[in-house]
Amino acid sequence: MTSKEIETLIDFEQQIQWRWSSGDPTAYMDALAEDVTYVDPLAKNFLIGREAVKEHFKHIHPGKPVGIIRQEYHNEIARAISEDEVLLVFGFTTYKQDENGKEDLFLSWNMSLIFRKTDNKWLMTHGHLSLRNAFDLDSIPKLRDIWRSDSL
Numbered sequence: 001m002t003s004k005e006i007e008t009l010i011d012f013e014q015q016i017q018w019r020w021s022s023g024d025p026t027a028y029m030d031a032l033a034e035d036v037t038y039v040d041p042l043a044k045n046f047l048i049g050r051e052a053v054k055e056h057f058k059h060i061h062p063g064k065p066v067g068i069i070r071q072e073y074h075n076e077i078a079r080a081i082s083e084d085e086v087l088l089v090f091g092f093t094t095y096k097q098d099e100n101g102k103e104d105l106f107l108s109w110n111m112s113l114i115f116r117k118t119d120n121k122w123l124m125t126h127g128h129l130s131l132r133n134a135f136d137l138d139s140i141p142k143l144r145d146i147w148r149s150d151s152l
Contacts, residue, residue, distance in 0.1 A: 071092065071095070
């Protein structure tokens with residue numbers, strides 16, 4: 001695994017994450033490996049397999065823009081873990097516009113993702129998300145207001 005290949009993965013992940021934040025979850029759905037495993041604080045259980053994760057995404061994502069105006073990556077680490085797999089670990093913060101038009105912190109996440117390159121395409125084989133401020137009482141209502149409230 002070359003450093004250039006790892007850079008293309010980082011760019012790819014940031015592009016599909018921005019599409020998610022902009023209201024289009026399909027890029028993430030298309031990047032799921034058939035054997036993906038996924039841990040999400042919004043899921044009732046640990047998810048196994050592309051179809052289970054896609055259904056979870058459909059359940060939580062409203063399928064429209066959610067008002068995120070900026071996203072920020074922190075402490076990004078990318079490590080090759082095999083000839084065709086890379087581990088990405090990073091903090092991720094999203095921002096929305098408040099009622100006065102100013103940028104306001106929305107949610108902060110810790111994420112670790114494993115991608116495998118197959119047939120010159122990056123596919124996620126594992127994702128683990130956690131809220132950075134899980135015990136911040138503002139986090140859950142924010143999630144409930146922006147994502148599909150019936151799923152939380």
